[in-house]
Amino acid sequence: MTDTFATCSGLAASTFAAPRFEKIALQLSEHGYEVKRNEAWMSGATDRGQFEIAGEEGAIRITLAAKDAKTLFMLRDQILHIVDHADPELLTQFEWSGILPDQGPPANFRLAEVVEVTQPFPHFYRVTLKADNMAHFSDGAMHFRLLLPPQGRTPVWPALDATGRTRFPTGEDQLHNPVYTFVSIDVETGLFAFDVFIHDGGRITEWARGAQVGDTIGMTGPGGGQMPTAQSLTLVGDETALPAIRRILALAAPEVIGHAYIEVGGAEDIQDLVKPKGITVTWLIRGADLGPVETLFALYGDAPMESMPFLWCGAEKSQVQRARKHFRDTIGIGPEQSYFSGYWRKEA
Template identity: 70%
Template sequence: MSSSIAPQLSDAFRLAEVVSIEQPFPSFYRVTMRAPDMQRYTEGGMHFRLLLPPKGRTPVWPYIDETGRARFPSGDDQLHNPVYTFVSIDVPTGHFTFDVYIHEGGRITEWMRAAKSGDTIGINGPGGGAVPVADQIIIAGDETALPAIRRILAEAAPEVTGHAYIEVGAERDIQQLEKPVGVTLKWLIRGRDLGPVHALIENHSDLSPDAPPFVWCGAEKSQVQKARAHFRDALGIGPDHSYLSGYWRQAKP
């Protein structure tokens, strides 16, 4: 499938150009990119996917097949497609920003280290994970979920109350976050404090399914499974009042 025939490309796909890459926090890149027709990305979710082709291969982007369905390339052309959270989108200019957690071995981290202004990469979206609308929220996550948590807290109504537990690797990674006054924010240092999921379960073990707060959790997959077993299975808090997502998976030793 040729990537040069415009009508075949998926409507959700954009080819984005790097504008700038900065490092405002020790463990994050702040990336600014530009792409055409970004209005679509302002609706339907706060996430999107970066699409990174395999090294040394001509990119094959998502396309529309003969049945009208969007298809992604597979096999040798399979795209690496991690999820990121928009920090901002400026539709008139096509500029958008997002943060990338810097970690060794990460394919996007390595791409960002070598990227320069004008380089291109695919994006696809928008995706799920809308900002929860609730009077009370309880949130837990690690660095991979921090961009999403930052946006949730920043966009929450001033009267929202609740708790947020965020794990980072060191105190230097703690950030100033905009949040409602009624939301208590607890920073957890990895290896010193309880993990975010454990803190969430320990401090909120007896929620009622009749009028629960919105439970939001984004962390390592096996940890999120524990949150799901507790809040969904044991307490009966349904998907209308919770978002529990494995943002990454711990490699087996």
């Protein structure tokens, strides 16, 4: 564990047993983490940092390392989630030392206040919120989760339990937690904005429509969606991915070349995008043109892998799954050369 600055470790005395260790390894693998291991030791990394889990004189020791305290907190949450799935009883037995979260709400939770809701395009609301200590959210990650309590109930926000894990309310207090993309974020003032695609039945659409200055909503993150660094890009997406595509194009280096294909419901939602000169933007009108995933297949469905740019695809989940299956599983393009993410799910 090198090049890291924040570490902590948890020791659960008299808990080591081979089947228990197996269960943890299985959960890590089911959650998609690659693990190096032997019978009493395993180690690996997540997007947050590195972990090591070892049997030590009959105890289990978890050692975690990340670039800073806030990332360590999120790494610890990831690993405690795994342990909880493997063996909830074990989770309660760890004694922790090192850099640990303070008591109180989780470090990545914010209560944000509505400052303004505008409608810059017919099918988008732009919501501006304000929250304290937004530096945590400005490390380049593009997305965050809103946390919307059920209507008519007093909000119950996520909290740390005695083991240090973040617990989200369940049952009648369960929070709606969709992902959104930052349009802007100002660490000094705590102001940040995001665009909501207005669609029928959307809980966030309804919330934004009725939101008053001073209303509060929870948020957590940041999460994922790092900028692609390739020199040649093809991006496809619908309105929900438009904020992410817009941000990628705005931040891309001037020499980046490629194409973006963005589906909208009608010409009235077409926007001017800041982008490198070598990128062309084509607006796809729903119902009249091919959809984003169909466009990807039309462009590259039969193309040899060597000729492909970085493929970026954000759209309805089942469509994206079709694209991922073809381009990742059949053609063999790896995650270093592609991004496929279901941005919303069509009800069956």
